Amino acid sequence: MQLSKTFTRPIGQISQQLNTIVRALAGGKRIFELMDEEQEIDNGYVTLVNAKYENGVLIETKEKTGTWAWKHPHHDGRLEYVELKGNIELTNVDFGYEENKMILHDISLYAKPGQKIAFVGATGAGKTTITNLLNRFYDIEDR
Ligand SMILES: Nc1ncnc2c1ncn2[C@@H]1O[C@H](COP(=O)(O)OP(=O)(O)O)[C@@H](O)[C@H]1O
Ligand SMILES: [Mg+2]
Structure with missing residues (x-):
């Protein structure tokens, strides 16, 4: 043994x-x-900046204000600031991970700032897919 x-x-x-x-x-x-x-190239020109209202006009600031604005430079040199409100809107969105296999068909949803929303559905319905899109882990096919 x-x-x-x-x-x-x-x-x-x-x-x-x-x-x-x-x-x-x-x-x-x-x-x-x-x-x-492969690294993704960021071609975006709209940036998020700290902002505050002065005399009712939204302006950019250095300090943290808790208010955020999208800074949008136009071709004519004009700067546009749009306040970030945090609302989420999908309108007639189609999406598939692979070219010819669509997962989401004509999805529309709206969430108000601060609103809590539950996704309920069977396994494979597309709940995780929608949250992936909200985080921009993938880009939509069509809207
Ligand atoms: N990374 C992926 N690549 C290809 N297909 C995927 C991927 N992730 C999910 N899917 C497909 O997308 C559909 C929706 O899946 P998913 O969003 O994970 O559903 P849920 O989260 O509601 O269970 C399923 O048919 C699944 O097979
Ligand atoms: Mg899931």
Whole structure:
């Protein structure tokens, strides 16, 4: 018994180590895939800035005011500030992760600033997909 254990224990140990190595390789593959991901280029020119109202006009400030505004430079050099209110609006949105497999069809929803909304639906209905869109992890197909 003792002798046979001495023989089989190292074999068991090797297979355990192998298990760990294979898991590490799989994890490493995913890490390198992420590192090789092509960087997205930000072509946007609208930025979010601190703002405040002075004599009823929205102006940009350096200090934190708790009020935010979208700063929109126009071609004629004019600057437009639009207050960030935090309302969310999707209008007739279509979206699919893959080109020819649409997931969301003609979705419209509206959320007032500060409003709490629950997404309720069966698994695979598209709840996570909608939250992915709100965070701009993906861009919509059509609206
Ligand atoms: N990353 C993805 N790539 C391709 N299809 C996806 C992906 N994530 C989800 N899907 C598909 O989108 C549909 C909606 O999924 P999902 O938004 O996760 O639903 P829910 O969160 O409501 O369960 C499902 O058919 C699912 O297979
Ligand atoms: Mg989900």
